[in-house]
Amino acid sequence: MSFVQIQCTRCKGVFRDRAGRLQDGYSRQCPSCEVVLFFAEDSQYPFIKRAMRNARTARKEQHEVEVVRFAAPEPRMARSRSFAGRTRSAGRED
Template structure:
């Protein structure tokens, strides 16, 4: 068993095993149970990543924290001579 990024693991992806150096091909219609599980898990992870990205994009600006650079500063009154 080895790990790879879920974004890479899509239909048609191939990778050489670091242990035995055999090239593995990942396909949606594979009959191997480990390949099926890896493809299913990668699909779920990609879906969660897309949902999290969409939620962060759709978050309104008002809920984001304001910049601390100008927090508490007010315009000073002009000096009189």
């Protein structure tokens, strides 16, 4: 899960949010001054544009990592010693 830093357009405070949430049409309230920020690709604020660009890059990188992880064959897990098919020893009787 990746996060993106966002700078408020009003108080200039910096906070962060998940990159998956920052998409066109998303809105978030600034934790310090409580102004509502609207996120759009064609925003007039450079802070919003930068956050959207960084979120898009982070989502793309995360997607590429997931593709590589799913494409690679899973390593075979070694059987645990406790579940290795133990049987009673031949010399022991009840």
